Amino acid sequence: xxxxxxxxxxxxxxxxxxxxxxxxxxxxxxxxxxxxxxxxxxxxxxxxxxxxxxxxxxxxxxxxxxxxxxxxxxxxxxxxxxxxxxxxxxxxxxxxxxxxxxxxxxxxxxxxxxxxxxxxxxxxxxxxxxxxxxxxxxxxxxxxxxxxxxxxxxxxxxxxxxxxxxxxxxxxxxxxxxxxxxxxxxxxxxxxxxxxxxxxxxxxxxxxxxxxxxxxxxxxxxxxxxxxxxxxxxxxxxxxxxxxxxxxxxxxxxxxxxxxxxxxxxxxxxxxxxxxxxxxxxxxxxxxxxxxxxxxxxxxxxxxxxxxxxxxxxxxxxxxxxxxxxxxxxxxxxxxxxxxxxxxxxxxxxxxxxxxxxxxxxxxxxxxxxxxxxxxxxxxxxxxxxxxxxxxxxxxxxxxxxxxxxxxxxxxxxxxxxxxxxxxxxxxxxxxxxxxxxxxxxxxxxxxxxxxxxxxxxxxxxxxxxxxxxxxxxxxxxxxxxxxxxxxxxxxxxxxxxxxxxxxxxxxxxxxxxxxxxxxxxxxxxxxxxxxxxxxxxxxxxxxxxxxxxxxxxxxxxxxxxxxxxxxxxxxxxxxxxxxxxxxxxxxxxxxxxxxxxxxxxxxxxxxxxxxxxxxxxxxxxx
Ligand code: TEU
Ligand code: CA
Numbered sequence: 001x002x003x004x005x006x007x008x009x010x011x012x013x014x015x016x017x018x019x020x021x022x023x024x025x026x027x028x029x030x031x032x033x034x035x036x037x038x039x040x041x042x043x044x045x046x047x048x049x050x051x052x053x054x055x056x057x058x059x060x061x062x063x064x065x066x067x068x069x070x071x072x073x074x075x076x077x078x079x080x081x082x083x084x085x086x087x088x089x090x091x092x093x094x095x096x097x098x099x100x101x102x103x104x105x106x107x108x109x110x111x112x113x114x115x116x117x118x119x120x121x122x123x124x125x126x127x128x129x130x131x132x133x134x135x136x137x138x139x140x141x142x143x144x145x146x147x148x149x150x151x152x153x154x155x156x157x158x159x160x161x162x163x164x165x166x167x168x169x170x171x172x173x174x175x176x177x178x179x180x181x182x183x184x185x186x187x188x189x190x191x192x193x194x195x196x197x198x199x200x201x202x203x204x205x206x207x208x209x210x211x212x213x214x215x216x217x218x219x220x221x222x223x224x225x226x227x228x229x230x231x232x233x234x235x236x237x238x239x240x241x242x243x244x245x246x247x248x249x250x251x252x253x254x255x256x257x258x259x260x261x262x263x264x265x266x267x268x269x270x271x272x273x274x275x276x277x278x279x280x281x282x283x284x285x286x287x288x289x290x291x292x293x294x295x296x297x298x299x300x301x302x303x304x305x306x307x308x309x310x311x312x313x314x315x316x317x318x319x320x321x322x323x324x325x326x327x328x329x330x331x332x333x334x335x336x337x338x339x340x341x342x343x344x345x346x347x348x349x350x351x352x353x354x355x356x357x358x359x360x361x362x363x364x365x366x367x368x369x370x371x372x373x374x375x376x377x378x379x380x381x382x383x384x385x386x387x388x389x390x391x392x393x394x395x396x397x398x399x400x401x402x403x404x405x406x407x408x409x410x411x412x413x414x415x416x417x418x419x420x421x422x423x424x425x426x427x428x429x430x431x432x433x434x435x436x437x438x439x440x441x442x443x444x445x446x447x448x449x450x451x452x453x454x455x456x457x458x459x460x461x462x463x464x465x466x467x468x469x470x471x472x473x474x475x476x477x478x479x480x481x482x483x484x485x486x487x488x489x490x491x492x493x494x495x496x497x498x499x500x501x502x503x504x505x506x507x508x509x510x511x512x513x514x515x516x517x518x519x520x521x522x523x524x525x526x527x528x529x530x531x532x533x534x535x536x537x538x539x540x541x542x543x544x545x546x547x548x549x550x551x552x553x554x555x556x557x558x559x560x561x562x563x564x565x566x567x568x569x570x571x572x573x574x575x576x577x578x579x580x581x582x583x584x585x586x587x588x589x590x591x592x593x594x595x596x597x598x599x600x601x602x603x604x605x606x607x608x609x610x611x612x613x614x615x616x617x618x619x620x621x622x623x
Pocket of ligand 2: 103104105107109110111156
């Protein structure tokens with residue numbers, strides 16, 4: 001379908017790219033796609049988006065948008081109602097951020113032997129697999145997401161033998177290990193880049209160069225291009241200026257990446273979390289982005305690489321050459337891809353990736369991570385629920401609320417901290433009863449919260465530090481910039497794991513590389529381990545429930561019960577029925593009528609007549 005200014009929105013959203021991009025634009029403007037689907041808005045022509053955007057989109061932006069929509073592919077994996085059974089559909093994953101998990105040798109930095117020390121704890125949660133954030137040799141411009149040598153381990157973290165041992169010790173406990181592979185970019189200290197700078201033409205072509213930069217901006221502030229006097233040209237870096245984007249159009253680069261992946265699978269890794277893998281293919285000629293469209297999606301230029309022209313082709317090649325022969329699992333980090341384009345990446349018969357992470361639910365419509373606001377769970381639901389009902393039987397969602405790139409969800413919802421206990425249990429309830437593969441980020445299972453940062457010197461993350469400089473440079477007051485960091489910094493997720501109530505929270509015997517949250521005196525593994533009412537034991541119960549009732553809770557149907565806007569209620573059903581009821585607000589709400597079965601768990605002990613703030617409960621019945 002050729003899209004023109006006269007195409008109606010309801011028709012544009014029938015294509016995968018039209019659906020996802022319009023959804024994303026509306027989301028940024030504070031609206032949900034359902035508005036276009038269910039109201040006369042759908043009859044509007046795409047040319048009138050300018051009006052809908054309150055003037056944010058100019059005529060030129062609308063034309064740019066139409067061009068992008070026409071340039072993106074539209075293929076559908078189809079749907080025939082059969083769900084294939086796979087280990088990773090039945091698994092609960094646990095994400096470990098090595099720098100902050102456990103320091104075994106008292107240098108203040110977490111390490112691989114530290115993870116091994118805590119494997120029995122991870123096992124005790126009932127999880128089946130671990131995703132470990134990068135542990136490769138790196139100068140740490142971005143905590144290891146800037147890799148200097150893909151076959152070496154960061155000295156602070158240990159040795160290759162430690163990683164071998166980690167793999168073996170995981171397997172000995174029946175836990176699978178997936179590792180975090182960064183294939184979109186390398187460190188500027190990687191030998192390929194150093195050879196490129198030294199004038200080696202072959203290695204120059206491993207990276208992306210331009211004589212004059214285009215207008216793309218970096219995720220970590222400023223332009224996405226850095227000038228190198230050695231070559232007289234600019235090199236592309238979508239992230240830090242020490243993270244150089246690789247040229248995936250060069251077959252040799254792809255070969256190198258496949259060899260690296262082979263190396264790790266041969267060593268015993270069970271698969272990969274693939275860092276920003278959806279960004280590997282950039283539009284031919286690296287054209288300027290439309291600043292408005294880019295910013296509404298996220299950053300200027302992103303429309304030219306978030307699902308680039310060769311993405312599907314390269315992923316298929318990677319799959320054929322490496323993943324398939326090893327039977328390896330993959331979860332791709334795919335920011336910007338909405339549900340329909342994600343189906344193109346994860347459909348059973350597409351031969352690309354097993355699963356992916358999408359991010360829209362992590363912030364409310366119209367909000368961005370650094371915005372100062374309390375997240376409203378009611379506004380999260382339309383996006384979250386779409387993945388339950390519209391992703392098709394040939395795709396399998398991931399579900400998560402926390403990771404190493406976001407403040408803690410319980411804090412995002414309730415900065416004042418009145419209801420953290422209830423909210424953490426509520427999130428666990430949703431995470432472990434919805435359809436899809438749950439990912440638990442270290443510390444969520446004990447209810448860790450954001451760090452009370454008060455001074456710039458307490459931050460470590462390059463994104464936060466660059467953001468502060470850029471915003472204050474543009475005239476924002478220091479006070480406001482600090483406030484925005486407090487709401488959005490990734491460092492909140494990177495403070496040490498809280499093992500006990502001692503001074504460094506049992507993370508280390510030395511001064512940790514980043515502050516320890518004062519709340520560790522009450523929020524910690526040791527205190528929660530034997531407390532039946534703890535967040536930790538709530539998680540354990542929910543994980544166990546999911547595993548004991550696979551038919552219903554993993555492969556069973558998902559059906560919503562209409563319960564008004566303040567309450568989420570749904571049924572998971574196969575041979576048994578689970579009914580989940582959740583008050584999405586901090587006020588009281590009415591329990592929907594006709595709920596049957598035994599109330600088997602809740603974040604309040606006795607059932608009240610009304611649902612109390614953030615109350616979550618699960619009912620069980622045989623059918
Ligand atoms: O993150 C990429 C990325 O775009 C995220 O910051 C994303 O925008 C965010 O999670 C949405 O809330 C990956 C890694 O996870 C991150 O730690 C790295 O810094 C980045 O790639 C560069 O490698
Ligand atoms: Ca250490």
